[in-house]
Amino acid sequence: xxxxxxxxxxxYERDGFFICGQPxxxxxxxxxxLKGMDEVRAGRYHTGTQPQPSVxxxxxxxxxxxKIEMPQIADQAIWKLVAHPAxxxxxxxxxxxxxVQVWWVQLLYKPPTHQQTSTNVGWHQDRYYWxxxxxxxxxxxxxxxxxEVRVESGPMRFVRGSxxxxxxxxSDFFGQDLExxxxxxxxxxxxxxxxxxxxxxxxxxxxxxxxxxHGSGPNLSARPRRSFAIHLRTDKSRPxxxxxxxxxxxxxxxxxxxxxxxxxx
Numbered sequence: 001x002x003x004x005x006x007x008x009x010x011x012y013e014r015d016g017f018f019i020c021g022q023p024x025x026x027x028x029x030x031x032x033x034l035k036g037m038d039e040v041r042a043g044r045y046h047t048g049t050q051p052q053p054s055v056x057x058x059x060x061x062x063x064x065x066x067k068i069e070m071p072q073i074a075d076q077a078i079w080k081l082v083a084h085p086a087x088x089x090x091x092x093x094x095x096x097x098x099x100v101q102v103w104w105v106q107l108l109y110k111p112p113t114h115q116q117t118s119t120n121v122g123w124h125q126d127r128y129y130w131x132x133x134x135x136x137x138x139x140x141x142x143x144x145x146x147x148e149v150r151v152e153s154g155p156m157r158f159v160r161g162s163x164x165x166x167x168x169x170x171s172d173f174f175g176q177d178l179e180x181x182x183x184x185x186x187x188x189x190x191x192x193x194x195x196x197x198x199x200x201x202x203x204x205x206x207x208x209x210x211x212x213x214h215g216s217g218p219n220l221s222a223r224p225r226r227s228f229a230i231h232l233r234t235d236k237s238r239p240x241x242x243x244x245x246x247x248x249x250x251x252x253x254x255x256x257x258x259x260x261x262x263x264x265x
Contacts, residue, residue, distance in 0.1 A: 003020075003090070003093060005093040005094075008094055009095070009096065012094045012207060012209075014161070015158070015160050015161060016158065016161060016163030016164070016208060016211065017158045017206060017207060017212055018094055018206065019196070019199075019200070019204075020090065020200075020206065020207075021199075021201070022201065022204065023203035023204055024087070024090060024203060024204060024205045025084055025144065025203040025205070026084075026203070027202070027203060030081070030146055032077035033080070033146060034146050035077060036071070036075035036077035037078065037107060037109065037146070039075055040071045040075050040078070040107060041066060041107075041109065043058030043059070045074040045075065046074070047075065047076060049074055050074060051073065051074050052070040053069065054068045054069045064111075065108075065109070065110055065111075065119040065121070065174075066107070066110075066111075067106055067107065067108055068107040069104075069105075069106055069107075070104065070105055070106075071106075071228075072105050073256050081228065082105055083258040083260060084260070085260060087144075087205070087230065087260050088261030090142075090207070091142060091207065091232055091260070092261045094207055095234055097138070097234035097235060097263075098234070098235050098262075098263045099234060099259065099262055100232055100234055100259070100260050101232065101233055101251065102258050102259075102260055103139075103231055103232065103233050104231040104247050104257075105228060105230050105231065108226070108227045108228065110153075110224060110226075112219050112221060112222055113219055118176045119154065119218055119219060120154075120175070120216065120217055120218060121156070121214075121215050122174060122175025122215050123172070123182060123213055123215040124171030124214070125162075125210065125212070125213055126139070126210045126212075127139070127210040127211050128167075128168075128170070128171035129171070129173070130210060130231075130247065132240055132243070132245065132246050132248050133233075133238070133240065133248070134237070134238045134239065136236075137237035137238060138233060139210040139232070139237055140207055140210055141208050141229055141230065141231050141232065142206070142207050142230040143156060143198065143206045143207075143208070143227060143228075143230075144204075144205050144227055144228045145201070145203070145204050145205070145226075146202060146203075146226040146228070147224070147225060147227075148200070149225060150199060151199065152219075153220075153225045154217050154218050154219035154225055155197045155198045155199055155200075155216060155225075156198040156206065156214055156216045157197055157214060157216060158198065158206075158208060158212055159195055160194040163209040165211070165213075167211065168185065168186060168213075170185070175215075185213070239251070
């Protein structure tokens with residue numbers, strides 16, 4: 001993958017996100033993670049360790065949005081994707097970080113829209129859910145597509161520049177009325193609501209800042225939209241009161257939360 005680091009970093013800082021339109025991760029790593037996703041969704045945990053408690057559990061309605069917490073601790077193939085050095089190198093290029101660690105991971109499986117259910121992801125800032133971290137902590141997300149994401153797939157959508165609007169204080173990941181949420185969002189004076197769709201190949205990655213507003217609509221394709229949200233931090237981050245609880249519980253365990261980049265001394 002050819003990347004111009006300075007231009008990519010400038011785009012990330014300007015927009016609050018960066019979309020890499022070429023595959024970043026090797027096809028064999030993506031294929032292994034797809035199999036691992038199927039195993040974890042079926043309740044088969046090859047490491048002998050279950051994921052963290054999740055809203056969706058094996059046996060739940062397959063037509064609902066599936067979000068499983070920390071799947072990499074249950075499946076080695078998922079771990080290989082999450083810990084892949086290409087992820088860390090790209091993250092460091094975008095942020096200029098000395099050090100990058102995975103601190104949480106979510107498996108996301110958006111099935112084709114079913115008439116009885118809805119699979120929208122409501123507009124939200126990740127920071128709303130991450131208040132266990134000190135304000136100003138450098139936190140961001142790599143969203144890894146395991147399938148090609150097209151317009152009809154219900155792609156993630158970012159609001160350009162919204163990371164500069166500050167902490168809004170309202171978010172609803174499971175909200176289904178996207179237009180109603182949008183109308184209720186306080187857009188600062190002089191700013192506008194401008195969306196970008198995250199269209200990716202299999203193995204492609206987007207990155208977004210923890211204050212960037214994002215959400216997604218229904219999957220109108222005939223195939224599931226399968227991905228991982230890999231939450232990352234740099235050396236410029238610290239848990240509130242340096243606590244290890246909830247989302248920060250495993251940051252000292254590099255078997256769960258690998259360091260994916262360390263700048264050479």
